[in-house]
Amino acid sequence: MDFEPDSSLNEFMDFLREVLVINIEQKGHLDAAVALDFYQRSVREGSSELVHTETADLIRLIKGYAAARRAEVDHAGLRLCRSLSDVVVRHEWFNEATRILPVPGHARDKPSVSVMIGTLLSQELGIPLTTVESRSEGRKPAKKMTDRERAALLHEFRIDEDLEGRTVLVLDDIYHTGYTMAGVAYEAKRSGAKMVLGLAAARNIRRQADSDHWTARKR
Template structure:
């Protein structure tokens, strides 16, 4: 970034789209000069100084995963991978993966390690929402109904807790009945879910894990049918797809 007027970054297009969504109203993206394009992929020019907080925002983006958007979703972020290779190329759980493993898959959810993981996971989600300039202005939080369609899936309970902590209304989303788990039998969920109320503005679809993006896509489609302008997906972790 130059002294106040130009922001240049090297990033994939879906991250550039996120920067443009956040700061595009204050500046204008445009082609880079030949020499600059050798090091950077995208640039924005501002009439005055670059927006306050832009450096902190870009630093935050290096600490999370910005994911190419599934259909109907305008922005997709996971706090981290579920697994990552170690120095010996063995897959090891990340901190986010550990949180999910010791809460969602816990044999004893009331044990101290499980309860602590849940607190840390919720704290991280709340901090992210409160920090990101787009997510913190959301008008509602929803989630994709679990495959049992009983309203009590891990993702649904998590989303309610996070919504209460962050102070954004939680709006229920339902499905007509049980279905196969998405990770085992991917389905087109575009018309599967119904939001129980009217939405407006930007809405967060919150869940625990991003697998294929099908659940986020289905929930986002339901949100837009209910009146949402844009939908931002947020998950704790993203799985590695082979």
């Protein structure tokens, strides 16, 4: 650059090196999306062996994948909440959000991890929650769906609140294919949202190159 950048720009660039900026494949719904980390990463460069990241370990505790005391689960939720809150506060766009939209779970009778974390994040940041509902009684995880079933997720969700002119934040625990988050974003835009931003705790590795790239960035 032929000028000295403002210190805030340097701080923002440093911040972007700490998170995973997601390349959005479903264009026209989400305006931007980031994740705290990958869900798994290679044990070493070039290896096909994967291990869970620290962020994934927190998510797995909250999901009940391993036996844990209630205090451990609560602590994991608070740690995730603080990390996600830090992203919202430090991001140039995300800190303009006026509503948090947690992605609903696969079953209506059980709150999703996104709803639980979204509730904590709402309390932490003072940003109200907007309820997102599934139109179906239950659905398969996006990672187990066919391409046709994933495409149908764009019309799977319902939002009754008027979001006219708002910047909103779609929150998910794990970003797999992007269709679930895109489906909530699609409905948010239909409800009048001006800008829809996605925030995930972790992103699933879809290609080995993803893991190698992120391993290099984290050094």
